[in-house]
Amino acid sequence: AQTIHQWPVAEIKAVGSPLSLGCTIKGKSSPNLYWYWQATGGTLQQLFYSITVGQVESVVQLNLSASRPKDDQFILSTEKLLLSHSGFYLCAWSPDWSNQDTQYFGPGTRLLVL
Amino acid sequence: GDSVTQTEGLVTVTEGLPVKLNCTYQTTYLTIAFFWYVQYLNEAPQVLLKSSTDNKRTEHQGFHATLHKSSSSFHLQKSSAQLSDSALYYCALSDRTGNYKYVFGAGTRLKVIA
Numbered sequence: 001a002q003t004i005h006q007w008p009v010a011e012i013k014a015v016g017s018p019l020s021l022g023c024t025i026k027g028k029s030s031p032n033l034y035w036y037w038q039a040t041g042g043t044l045q046q047l048f049y050s051i052t053v054g055q056v057e058s059v060v061q062l063n064l065s066a067s068r069p070k071d072d073q074f075i076l077s078t079e080k081l082l083l084s085h086s087g088f089y090l091c092a093w094s095p096d097w098s099n100q101d102t103q104y105f106g107p108g109t110r111l112l113v114l
Numbered sequence: 115g116d117s118v119t120q121t122e123g124l125v126t127v128t129e130g131l132p133v134k135l136n137c138t139y140q141t142t143y144l145t146i147a148f149f150w151y152v153q154y155l156n157e158a159p160q161v162l163l164k165s166s167t168d169n170k171r172t173e174h175q176g177f178h179a180t181l182h183k184s185s186s187s188f189h190l191q192k193s194s195a196q197l198s199d200s201a202l203y204y205c206a207l208s209d210r211t212g213n214y215k216y217v218f219g220a221g222t223r224l225k226v227i228a
Contacts, residue, residue: 032214044159044204044218051214059215090158101147101208103216105158 002027004106006091012112016080021109023074023091031093033074034103035066038088050074086113116141118205118219126225127195135190135222137179137205145210148181148188153202153221162203163190166210195226 003026013019025031035047048066050056056066063082067075074091088110092103118139127133139148147166151159165172165181165188172179179190188205205219 034214034216043220044206046216046218049214057214101210102149102161102164103208105160108158 002031002093002104004091004093004104006089006106006109008109009107010110010112012114013081015083015113019076019078019081019085019111021076021089021111023076023106025072025074025093028072028093028095030071031095033068034092034094035064035074035076036090036092036105037062038090038108040087042087044090047076081113083113086111116143116207116209116215116217118207118217120203120205120219120222122222123220124223124225126227129197129226129228130194133192133195133199133224133226135203135205135224137188137190137219139186139188139205139207139217141207141209141217143207143209143211147208147210148179149204149206149208150177150179150188150190151204151206151218153204155201159204195224197226197228200224200226 005024007022033050036044038044046059050068053071064078088108090108091106094101094103121136150163152162153159163172163174163179168183177192181188202221202223204221208216
């Protein structure tokens with residue numbers, strides 16, 4: 001069975017400080033990976049996706065960046081946090097063929113920027 | 115641009131009565147799939163239903179939905195709401211033409227009362 005792990009579970013950070021959030025998928029080779037952001041009370045906004053190691057595509061610009069250093073790892077980061085970065089960050093995966101596009105979400109990371 | 119519209123922010127229904135959550139969409143994607151995700155309090159979203167076939171009813175866990183391309187809709191229904199159904203429900207679409215993009219609606223909170 002596939003498992004998806006996100007770290008940290010929660011963070012409280014200062015405006016202007018750096019951030020790194022991680023996501024690891026176990027039990028699935030070559031998954032498609034995604035980052036989402038959910039503001040408190042808001043919808044899910046897709047930020048990035050990656051279909052292979054080393055390649056990441058941006059969907060919306062929020063002064064964030066993403067990388068995929070390994071097949072099973074997806075990293076979300078920024079060098080300078082903004083207040084607007086607060087929210088719930090979710091990593092998701094889907095199988096690597098086009099008609100199996102159900103996304104499976106990780107437990108998420110709650111971020112509060114002060 | 116592509117969008118998913120969920121007109122109700124909150125739906126309150128009495129236990130045992132039927133419930134319907136509305137979802138309509140606009141898209142330029144030629145090949146698409148539709149999803150209903152459910153998110154319980156402080157948890158990650160999980161897939162409830164999926165469909166890509168016009169006019170075919172899809173069922174899971176007592177919920178059902180039918181994709182109607184003629185009316186651009188994918189409404190979620192249940193004949194008898196349960197207290198445990200209280201959660202946030204998202205309608206979403208994915209583009210199957212290879213750009214790995216997903217669009218989520220704003221979400222509808224379902225509150226089932228005794």
